[in-house]
Amino acid sequence: MHARTLALLAGVLALCCLGYLTLGARAGWDFILPFRAPKLAALLLVGASVSTATVLFQTITNNRLLTPAIMGFDWLYVLLITATVYMIGGFALADLPPLLVFGLTSLIMVAASLLLFGTLLLETRQDLIRMILTGVILSGLFRAGNGLLQRMIDPNEFSVIQVASYARFNAIDTDILPVAALLTLLALAAAWQMRHRLDVLSLGRDAAINLGEDPRRGYLQVLVVVAVLVSVSTAFVGPVVFLGLIVAAIAHVLTPVPYHAVLLPCAALVSMITLVGGQTILERVLQLSTPLSVIVDVVGGAVFILLLLGSLRP
Amino acid sequence: MASPGRAFRIGLVLVAALSVWSIFTGVIDLTPAQAFGEPGGLALIASSRAPRTLAVLITGAMLAVAGAVMQVILRNRFVEPMTIGTGQGAALGILIASFLIPGAPLVVRMVFATLTALAATFLFLAIVRRLPPTQPLLVPLIGLVYGGLLEAGMTFIAYQYDMMQYIQTWVSGEFSGVLLGRYELLWIAAAVGAALYLIADQLAIAGLGRSMAVSLGLDYGQVMGLALLAVAVVVSLTVVTVGMIPFVGLLVPNIVSRRYGDNLRRTLPLVALTGAGLVLASDIAARLVRHPFEVPVGTIFGVLGAVFFLVLLYARPRHAR
Numbered sequence: 001m002h003a004r005t006l007a008l009l010a011g012v013l014a015l016c017c018l019g020y021l022t023l024g025a026r027a028g029w030d031f032i033l034p035f036r037a038p039k040l041a042a043l044l045l046v047g048a049s050v051s052t053a054t055v056l057f058q059t060i061t062n063n064r065l066l067t068p069a070i071m072g073f074d075w076l077y078v079l080l081i082t083a084t085v086y087m088i089g090g091f092a093l094a095d096l097p098p099l100l101v102f103g104l105t106s107l108i109m110v111a112a113s114l115l116l117f118g119t120l121l122l123e124t125r126q127d128l129i130r131m132i133l134t135g136v137i138l139s140g141l142f143r144a145g146n147g148l149l150q151r152m153i154d155p156n157e158f159s160v161i162q163v164a165s166y167a168r169f170n171a172i173d174t175d176i177l178p179v180a181a182l183l184t185l186l187a188l189a190a191a192w193q194m195r196h197r198l199d200v201l202s203l204g205r206d207a208a209i210n211l212g213e214d215p216r217r218g219y220l221q222v223l224v225v226v227a228v229l230v231s232v233s234t235a236f237v238g239p240v241v242f243l244g245l246i247v248a249a250i251a252h253v254l255t256p257v258p259y260h261a262v263l264l265p266c267a268a269l270v271s272m273i274t275l276v277g278g279q280t281i282l283e284r285v286l287q288l289s290t291p292l293s294v295i296v297d298v299v300g301g302a303v304f305i306l307l308l309l310g311s312l313r314p
Numbered sequence: 315m316a317s318p319g320r321a322f323r324i325g326l327v328l329v330a331a332l333s334v335w336s337i338f339t340g341v342i343d344l345t346p347a348q349a350f351g352e353p354g355g356l357a358l359i360a361s362s363r364a365p366r367t368l369a370v371l372i373t374g375a376m377l378a379v380a381g382a383v384m385q386v387i388l389r390n391r392f393v394e395p396m397t398i399g400t401g402q403g404a405a406l407g408i409l410i411a412s413f414l415i416p417g418a419p420l421v422v423r424m425v426f427a428t429l430t431a432l433a434a435t436f437l438f439l440a441i442v443r444r445l446p447p448t449q450p451l452l453v454p455l456i457g458l459v460y461g462g463l464l465e466a467g468m469t470f471i472a473y474q475y476d477m478m479q480y481i482q483t484w485v486s487g488e489f490s491g492v493l494l495g496r497y498e499l500l501w502i503a504a505a506v507g508a509a510l511y512l513i514a515d516q517l518a519i520a521g522l523g524r525s526m527a528v529s530l531g532l533d534y535g536q537v538m539g540l541a542l543l544a545v546a547v548v549v550s551l552t553v554v555t556v557g558m559i560p561f562v563g564l565l566v567p568n569i570v571s572r573r574y575g576d577n578l579r580r581t582l583p584l585v586a587l588t589g590a591g592l593v594l595a596s597d598i599a600a601r602l603v604r605h606p607f608e609v610p611v612g613t614i615f616g617v618l619g620a621v622f623f624l625v626l627l628y629a630r631p632r633h634a635r
Contacts, residue, residue, distance in 0.1 A: 144617045144620060147610075147613045148613050241462070290470050301459050301460070301466060312452075
């Protein structure tokens, strides 16, 4: 039953990929492919990262309204990059090997998010609205802090961070692709490895303990994976606030089961379809110059408000 | 409750001192002796420094007043015009006017901005009316998301019409562009803000809720409409002239009401003065922190305000509003 849904989604995704590679191509394959294939790969990676991070996050917070992006993870990453440039200089940063930079920023990101969201998520879990509001405000704080630091940086070095701080699916920097792909695949594999334990964790703290699962350890592991996935996707395309929310909500509708073995691939497929299909339509068919993230933000904001209002009905 | 009179007098002295400091702060060095002794000194003050200082004072005061009014009539401590979509609505209106009628005079843009700010606020109120009163934090949460949604819509239009740089000036507030002849619209905002003071008592009654206000003989709809119109005008004028400065309207009324209560007629002057002083201090900091460059004052307030918001969120007892 769900296998058919997944197969169907995979088919749609294949079509989207084909469309992305071929539509509007005025030159031969050997010319087009080196241009479009890495971008396609990046879109697929980002899609899988965002959806997986969101599903994991929603599992440990036990709420379908929360996503790492709404809680400010994305902007925290951008702020970390800016702070690094501010401290060691943009050119020094650009000179370092990308793998090292990536590994280091991901490490700091993991530590920072464990510190911040670990205390936030694991200690007080009753007052949901207050927590979401905290996340939104933190997100704004990171954003404003980032803006402030950017102004304090030498304009020449500023260009280094500008790449990191706004979502641009149509101008993806593919230099970091191999590193990012490796990290993402590792994190995705870790998430897949955890799929049965995630099913247990999603039952809530007490049930998890009864079934022999240490929730605290599970939550921490999940947060680590989430932090890595967020770092990778934000490094590629910048902050996308509502993508994860939308695709997780769609996945829950398409495959209404609590099993992560179904949910994770379904959300990933929906997410990749959204990105690749959306980008194909936007760039090649409608020929709009707006980044996809802007449209996702408009639609996602509305979806969020509707979900929030819907969740209040008894 | 303590009387705000003494605080107001002390504040007045402080703001006057800040104003003098502001006049002698800038890219070109200018000491009081030079201002009166050398040619061009007074001209610099008259054309640039004094207009800027006045613009900052009016903007700060009026944003704080608009926030206080918004908090009283929405009966929620966590809202202000720049976080619930009024400011974004105004910016959207200016944008729409700019490409519908290119080269439109400022007055036309103003009218557009006020109308869209009003529409955005009314839509927000319609959403808020459906929320359960037991969840006061939902109002600011939905407001923030709603404001972000409007801003994303604005970015969409700006991308299509190649106006991204253009909208930056309204989205991040700063005073570096203020010169003589470029800020005078703000005086209208000041007049509208003063008019709000005249209906402060009615606003306080409206803040008790519709049924209570009606049973006390207040024309609830009319007072609410007037207040929202005034807020929309003030916000639009500010956004047109200097851009969005977030959190002023949230921070100041909360600081003042903690000590002096919610009696608008008594506290509004102090709210205005505190707002003026706070924004002026931030603007001076914005000019000094990376001299001779400038940091947008909206950015500084974004950091300060967000931290304050978090404190407000966690410092209060859970059930208090």
